[in-house]
Amino acid sequence: MKMNELCHEIISSRSAYDSIQPKYCQLPKGHSGKHSEFHYLDHLRTVQKSVADKIKRDSTMTTGAAWKSAEAGPNRILRWVMLLSDSDLKHYEIQMDKLKPQVVAKLREKSATYDDCMAVAKKLTWLVYQMNEAPKPPQDIREYLENYFGKMVSGSTTCIICKEKLSFSLFSKAQRGKAEIETGHISPREHNAENVGFAHRECNIAQGNKTVLEFYDWIRGIIKRVDNR
């Protein structure tokens, strides 16, 4: 991965988790104007705010239980907070030992460093701009993202699982209240720029906790058994 040289000034916030991990300005070194952690989402935010919000959320937050309770745990939490030990988390009023073991496992396997989360957000933004029907990025954002991930090719973003081309319009479609497009992981337990992408909701569900390659092996086996009967 090529890199942009970043400003990296600390951006102070009122988050209770700031003492664990400060936020850093992700703009190029020597930039003009205000510091910003997600400046490359500014354009997408004006086009379709929900997409920018989704990228920020999926890259930085765990998905926990669908509801919040003492037993089920927090429903979303910053991924890097989940790198802390159980005893350190108590200082932030997160009682891991009160949660069910399955919830703990789910939260812990979604932990990721701040830097990986920042890289994931950039990668997802780069992918969105290469979807069919996607808006065109402003030149500065295009260059910033291409410096990391290479030249953008319009209409080249595919579902990481079924390999069908993805359309930007899928972001606004929903079935039974669930978005038709999700952030997916080639290997489900690694949250970094190389391993993330977008997937159809149905593909993501079918993949389950397999890697994409394990999923292909699995469905090849099914087809083989079906055809040999």
Next chain:
Amino acid sequence: MKMNELCHEIISSRSAYDSIQPKYCQLPKGHSGKHSEFHYLDHLRTVQKSVADKIKRDSTMTTGAAWKSAEAGPNRILRWVMLLSDSDLKHYEIQMDKLKPQVVAKLREKSATYDDCMAVAKKLTWLVYQMNEAPKPPQDIREYLENYFGKMVSGSTTCIICKEKLSFSLFSKAQRGKAEIETGHISPREHNAENVGFAHRECNIAQGNKTVLEFYDWIRGIIKRVDNR
């Protein structure tokens, strides 16, 4: 489907839904002893009660929301009750118009007649006895079930989706609190003896709301795209 000639005496119960649909004795006509709706599960119940309970539950009850609330609706209800109109259901304190449309759709598509549910329970029992490592059925139960569905072949029951042989021991295995084996439907919205069978939980999830044939077409398409790149 061949048939047993049944006793069909009404078995009175204290269920609030008895006025909608009485329970009928499913024993052969002229049987001795007590009337029974699920006599063919008696043996399985002594071997592994949870399996007999599961067959009865999956064949006769809808799966609703994972929790119970005014908005989410009843979490399980008799499938034939869901054949009643919204206004008839009000007499049973079920307010369909208070539920979210998605919940209503989910409940309604799981409706089935009493006779179909009885046939499903018998079919599932017939399939269980043909799993690897399954107990041997007593002769009267074997004959009763074979009269409907044909000769039992030990070790012949496969997952209706991936076609791998299923073992009776899967019923006692669970991952993250979820059973590894589920009742599946070849076409997800038809609850009758021809259309039901057992499936691995992961297969059932991957199938989603597709028919098994649609699922095969879908995964064939994926393999084709993956291999052609």
